Amino acid sequence: DVKVTQSSRYLVKRTGEKVFLECVQDMDHENMFWYRQDPGLGLRLIYFSYDVKMKEKGDIPEGYSVSREKKERFSLILESASTNQTSMYLCASSPGLAGVGDEQFFGPGTRLTVL
């Protein structure tokens, strides 16, 4: 089974702190994604990556950056956390072989609270 793991289930940080959210997948997938999930807003794409050291902005990249130094690991970085970044963060990966129509496999999520 594909497994996508996220470094923390719950995280509490202070305003202005630099925050790292880590995601690791074990199925040699090409594509990796970061979403945030908020009540009533569904899942919104922050950043995605098709290959090592490659990144593309999603719909809401402001205030975030990403890093993909190894194929299996995709990190989301909040340079200076703000209270409006309190949310559930979901990482996903997909094989990248089918082009359009790849199934995305999600991690369990990290609930981040910024005080």
Added chain:
Amino acid sequence: GENVEQHPSTLSVQEGDSAVIKCTYSDSASNYFPWYKQELGKGPQLIIDIRSNVGEKKDQRIAVTLNKTAKHFSLHITETQPEDSAVYFCAASKGYSTLTFGKGTMLLVSP
């Protein structure tokens, strides 16, 4: 960009009833439409998907229909069971494997 609208936001049914969730999309170039189920405390998981060259697809108690002309697609769950209670998301994609999700439907199946 693509916009996906999903209705209803909440749906309560009795066990054994059918449930229908509807989505519309805005970009006629979209050609892949998956449905994800998210149980409490877990990430979303794909339950069924449909491509634009197909009008309907079934998998046991779940089915998805697609009307390309009207740009809408629907999820149908028959003989609902309490374990079907979850949040369901529709999504649309036209390229690069990225998905645009609807806002979700919370389905509650009462015994």
